[in-house]
Amino acid sequence: MKFHVLVLSLAVSLPLVAQESNDFAFLAARDAFRSGDRNKLERAGSQLGNHELAAYVENYRLRMWMDQGDAVGMRAFLERNDKTYVAEKLRADWIRWLGKRANWNDVDSEYPRLIAPEPDVTCYSQQARLARNDRSVFDEVEKLWLTQIEPPEPCRPVLDALVSSQRMNSDDVxxxxxxxxxxxxxxxxxxxxxxxxxxxxxxxxxxxxxxxxxxxxxxxxxxxxxxxxxxxxxxxxxxxxxxxxxxxxxxxxxxxxxxxxxxxxxxxxxxxxxxxxxxxxxxxxxxxxxxxxxxxLSDDAYQWKVRAALRAREWGIVHNTILAMPAALAAQPEWIYWLGRAQKAGGRTTDANALFEKIAGQASFYGNLADEELGRAITPPPKAKAPTAEEQKAARDNPAIRRAMAFFRLDMRTEAVREWNWSLRGMEDRELLAAADLARRNQIWDRAINTADRTKNEHDYTLRFLAPYGEQVRPAAQNQSLDDAWVYGLMRQESRFITSAKSSVGASGLMQLMPATAKWVAKKIGLRDFSQSQVHDAQTNVLLGTSYMRLVMENLDNHPVLASAAYNAGPGRAKKWRADQALEGAIYAESIPFSETRDYVKKVMSNAVYYSILFNGKPDSLKARLGIVGPRSNDTPKNADLP
Structure with missing residues (x-):
């Protein structure tokens, strides 16, 4: 039933032919490939017709027959499908197959045609170059000596050769x-x-x-x-x-x-x-x-030295440590911003402002803060013109997008997202906006947001910061006395508004509720006859999620930075990460020990600023939202059993 409903909803909103019978043939071919049934694969493939995913079935066939060494058939397929995602992945797997058999001439021939080679495939190419005595490989490998901590197996022979070349001594080891x-x-x-x-x-x-x-x-x-x-x-x-x-x-x-x-x-x-x-x-x-x-120091150690100095308000150490960082690390927005703050603390306002200018205007946590340091209001850029009919048609007719939409139709989200993301390579702003609009019209909210996020000069922040499920979210936020911009900022980061989203640790739905948390909140608010299956219902998920947000806020001084950290990592950790003295909200966020939570809190708070601007039609302040995080307290909070 779910499959047919999904096909119907897409067929109504998207001018693509819903090939249900051919869809079933494709699914049968995929299952045959997974089970290694060549005969079943051939039968299913013969029923496929002119399906958007026909290239994938041919890819399955070539993978199953790879051991037969059909180089002619392989090259013919890769030529016909050049620069597509399916060809990229097949070529990479073929190079792996060739590399394991030391077919270095073929590796040399195929590797340059990859668009985004993975590290292990690159190492096969390096092995091929070593086989023809190309010593320039060592220049590349030497740069990875201290950063490639867990080298893929194909990289081991290259590292061995680097050491044998005597370019690495005992100190390097x-x-x-x-x-x-x-x-x-x-x-x-x-x-x-x-x-x-x-x-x-x-x-x-x-x-x-x-x-x-x-x-x-x-x-x-x-x-x-x-x-x-x-x-x-x-x-x-x-x-x-x-x-x-x-x-x-x-x-x-x-x-x-x-x-x-x-x-x-x-x-x-x-x-x-x-x-x-x-x-x-x-x-x-x-x-x-x-x-x-x-x-x-390692990159990690440099960054934590700065964070420790920030918490201690040692601006001189912040300044000197960032200057000592490798150039690529120091060029990241967070360290440009904090170097600017260190310059400002030392009275070098002109130098500080020059640093803030480098990242100001970026739709990000540190771009927002840099704008405010320069005295500028955070405002979205002018809204781009809506895609024309021709631009919309070009997006619909894009072969890679059609393949992605076919995967979405088949409820194969992982494959759909990979194909969609590949389709965006090299797109100009107008093409990206048309693709984002196509995703929005088909309620593929995450692709609409991520695609609109890629534009460089023409922007549509109503696409970047979509606000679906308003009938559920806005009343629920109001009932819990929550800022709806913050609620949307958190949801955007949690699930990108995909109701079926499920994390690797078991969190589910729009607001990514853990099973134990959902059960606890349901009991707390008196939701009768609750079952875990209800978490995927948008109304119930939002009710439970916003109720939990309110309880977390009450537990943590009604501070959204602490509450955001708690939503991701738990209230106990959010409290533990406070200092003995008050901290700027930005310093608290930057010094969160978990990299996932640190990134999460920054994005939630920046998201909230843009949602507030779009909802209310007036500027908002990230600095004001971040505020000051109070010192640790031994007081027993409300809802002390909060999960």
Whole structure:
């Protein structure tokens, strides 16, 4: 029943022919491919006719026969479907097949035709280049030495060759191993250390002990542990592992060992203690980071040094740390903004404003804040003209969009989104707006929003910030005394208004409610005969979600930044992330330890500004919404059992 209703709704709003019988043939072909039934695949394919997804069935056939080595058929298909998503993925898989068989000439031939190669496929291409003695590969691989923490299997031979070329020495090996340990990848740390000469390899049992039982290792390490590089490195590895649980204990242990360590070794250890302390919002983090001196840090460690300094209001450290960052990292909007704030705190207003100008006007958290630092109101740009009939027709007739719409018709959302996103490559603003409008008219809200978000010069913020389900959301927000702009800002980030959305952890519906939370709220508000299946009903989902938002607000000083963090990560964490003193809302948001929640809160709050402007027709202030987050409190909150 659901399939037929979906087909009908799309057929009414979209001038595409609903090929129901051919749809079933496609589904049969897909099932045959999944089960490895070649005969069934051939029968289903013969019934497909001129279906939008016929290329996918041919792709299934070629994949099933890949072991037969039909290079002619493969190349013919890739030529006919060049630059399409299905050809891109098939070509990548063929390169993987060729690479595993060391067919390097064919890899060399096919790789340049990929549009967006994945890392493992790139490594097959690099292997092919090494096979013809192209040493320039090493220049590329060397740049990834400290950042490719978990290399795909095809990259291993390239890394092996890099080390064998003697471009990497023991210092480089230890540096990579340290980065991997910092990223909590101990298995890869051990793998990297195998690149050391045999005479420098640490004892495997000692390495395991330093990582798995660091305190025990330090207690039992031999008296002359400091006599070798390996012994000293294992000692600071143990310090790093201790710091992940208790930076204070790690600092105490490092104080005992530091006289036996070389400067670079103890500085790295202090940096690791600072990093872990910063993530735990410990006030000692700044001082521990300072003990690390000017040693080069990982991107993560640089960013957390700035966050620790922000919470401590150490603007000089903020300034100097951002200047020490790698150029690509320092060029990110958040660090441009905070460098500007540091300049402003130091009285260098002209320099600060020049930095704010770099990101002002961007429809983002830091773009909004930069505008306000420059004294400008946050306002959407003028609305672009509606797509013309010709532009609408071009969007409908776009072959990639037609394939995406066919997948949507078949309720194959994952495949539909991939095909849709691929269709947008290289589109100009007018094409993007027409595609976004097409998605809106078919109630594919997430694609409408994401597509409209891509425009560079012509914009339609009514598409970027769609507000569907108004009959359910606006009254529910009003009943709970909630700001409807904030509710929509949160929903936009949670589900992009897809009622069937379900997260990897089990959250469901428009407001992405966890089963236990939905059950708790239903009981709290007296919703009788509640069942989990109701969470996918828009009315019930919004009722439960807005009720929970109200309870969270009451639990957290009615502060939307805290409540947004709580909605994503839980009220207990949102309270824990406060400081002993009041914090700017922007500093609280930037120093949230969970990267997902940090990004989420920023986007929810910026979304709310734009929804407010669109709903009320007047400017709004992100700074005012962020406000000041009060200090920690030991008071028992209302609804202390809030999940």
């Amino acid at each position: 230890w540096a990579r191993a340290r980065r991997q340990l910092e990223a909590n990848r101990p298995v890869w740390t051990k793998t990297t250390l195998n690149y050391l000469p045999d005479s420098q390899l640490p004892d495997s049992k000692a390495l395991d002990a330093a990582i798995a039982n660091p305190m025990g290792y330090l207690v039992r390490q031999p008296g002359n542990w400091y006599a070798s590089r390996g012994g000293r490195e294992l000692a600071i590895f143990a310090i790093q592992r201790i710091a992940t649980n208790d930076p204070h204990v790690a600092a105490d242990e490092l104080d005992k060992l530091k006289s036996r360590l070389q400067d670079g070794e103890k500085q790295w250890a202090w940096g690791q203690i600072g990093l872990q302390a910063a993530k735990k919002h410990m006030p000692e983090a700044v001082a521990w980071y300072e003990n690390a001196g000017k040693i080069a």
